[in-house]
Amino acid sequence: MTEVLHKVVDETRQGEAYAPFVNDPNLFSKKFYIESYGCAMNFSDSEVIASILNDEGYGSTRDYEVADLVLINTCSIREKAEQTIRTRLQAFKKVKEKNPGMLIAVMGCMAERLKAKLLEEERLVDIVVGPDAYRSLPGLIEETTGGQKSVNVLLSREETYADIAPIRLDSNGVTSFVSIMRGCNNMCTFCVVPFTRGRERSRDAVSILNECRVLFDQGYREITLLGQNVDSYYYTGADGIDVTFAALLESVAQIDPLLRVRFSTSHPKDITDDVLHTMAKYHNICKYIHLPVQSGNTRILQQMNRTYTREWYLHKVARIRTIMPDCGISTDVISGFCTETEEEHQDTLSLMQVCDFDMAYMYSYSERPGTLAARRFTDDVPEAVKSRRLAEIIKVQKDNQAISYRADIGKTFEVLIEGNSKKSENDWSGRTTQNKVVVFPKGDAGLNKADYCHVKIIHATSATLIGELV
Structure with missing residues (x-):
């Protein structure tokens, strides 16, 4: 399978789709400024948007006060993220008052949910465009220059932007993201992603390998394969060959031994032994897995619709460490989810002690409008209790992490x-x-x-x- 994929890549890698981008200010008559918030997928999407704008004659600038077009790529995962974005939009609006020709666009996960407020009630933006509608951005800009507001938040079952060469924004020239799929089918009750990014679909494997090969040729030495749930990657090519995530991972690793490969994010229910054995087989596939647990209690996991139990998660962690004893594992943890008791919170702390995570993203539960949790459950854990439980989670992680790092001394x-x-x-x-x-x-x-x-x-x-x- 991998030999077939590499044969096709070698035949197509010289195409124009992945030509290097040169952001020479003299080549562009207009300037755009972009800010990204949230997950790595949002930052990757911003690179796709930059490529689309480049083709329309826009060059990037780091100063939004001189930009013809200001874009903010948004995140709705937590209320604090939305508040930060609103603050930034207010700052942009003040500049626009001095420069009426400036256009302000909101993209990403806040776009669909808050389009009416942002466009009409608060009048903070001119353009609203959802994650699957970035190709329509040039047309939306043209509509808006005529004086009207423009919006496209339609979700797609096919869009993967596979044919667009991302422009590497603020790149260190060493590491880069490569999107392999979009959307999510998991329907975790606390999460807005299925509603803001749509259903799961996988990108053409050949285009992924092509992009990775060109990045390596341009001097990059590490790529991270991105998806809301990378383990669900599955693509059937025109030749009828099925490509699983394990097969894709192996193909990327075979591009060159000097190309490090990472991936994010894994869902505990989907990461397979095939993936783990592929990681163990190749030195250049990094021994690191981000494996969000969210809670250490089985009842709360069921409330979250995570589709696994505490025991199942612990078994998966043990399986990872059996196949790769040196594998680093990180996680996500939410404190104070709906109806969580003190005893259930203690289950989360004890699971963290057992798993001994190398790193964790830790949050208190923030109800997001439109999610299944918001419709089904009462957000009944007091904020003070959420904060106290979060502080305890952070302390356990900080202590474990200090021990983990000290254990590396001498290695x-x-x-x-x-x-x-x-x-x-x-x-x-x-x-x-x-x-x-x-x-x-x-x-x-x-x-x-x-x-x-x-x-x-x-x-x-x-x-x-x-x-x-x-």
Whole structure:
């Protein structure tokens, strides 16, 4: 299967679809400014949007006050994210008052849910465009220049933007995202994604491999395969060949041993032994899995419609560590979901102790309008209780994480250099295969960004490994 995929890629990789982008200001008569919030998929979508605008004669700018078009790619996963976006829109609106020709567009997950408020009630934006309608953006811009507001939030069962070469915005030139699928079928009760991004569909495997190959040729040394649930990836080509996620992962790894491969996000119910054995087989597939658990209690997991139990999740973690003892695992945790009791909260804390996660994204429950939870359940856990439980979750994770990082002292890791350390230009910063950040002195080794090197860990904080070149 992988041989067939690579044969097709080799025949098509010289096509124009993935030509490098040169953002020369002299080539463009108009400027766009874009901000992205939320998940990696939103940032990846912004790169697709930049490519579409590039074809329409727009070049990017880092100063929104001089932009002809200001875009904000939004996230609805939590109320705080929406509040942040509204604040930014108010700032853009003040600039627009001085420059009436400026257009303001809202894209992404807030677009469908709040289109009426943003366009009519609050008059903060000129254009609203949903995640599956980015190809219509040039037409919406043209409509809006005539004085009317424009909107397209229609969801699609086919759109994957497979033929659009993303423009790598704010790239470090070493790591990049590659979208392999869109949408989600899981219908977790707390989540808006199925309603804002539509049903699950997988991108053409050949176009994925083509994009990854071109990124490698351009000097990138790490790609992250993106999807709301990457383990559900499944594509049947015109030749009738079925491609699973395990097969796609193997094909990407075979592009070159120097190309690191990561992926996000995995749903615990879908990650298979085939995927785990493929990860173990290839050195350049990073030994790191993001495996959101959300809660450590089976009843709450059922309320969330996560379709697995506490015991099932623990078995999956054990299976990962049996096949890959050195695999890093991170997770997502929600405190204070509807009807959660104190005993059920304690189950989450105990699961975290057992799993010993390397990293976690931790939140208190934020009811999102339109979700199944908002329609079915009462958000009955007081905010003070949610906050206290979240603080306890964070403490357990911080303590576990500190132990995990200290356990790496004395070990030597292969590190891909991503750039200068944030604190000093005399130090390099990179990551291990387990996704842990490593900082170490440059010395006189003559290393450059995108080089691999071996680093011995001599010190650790709860979030960073400090090392020295071997």
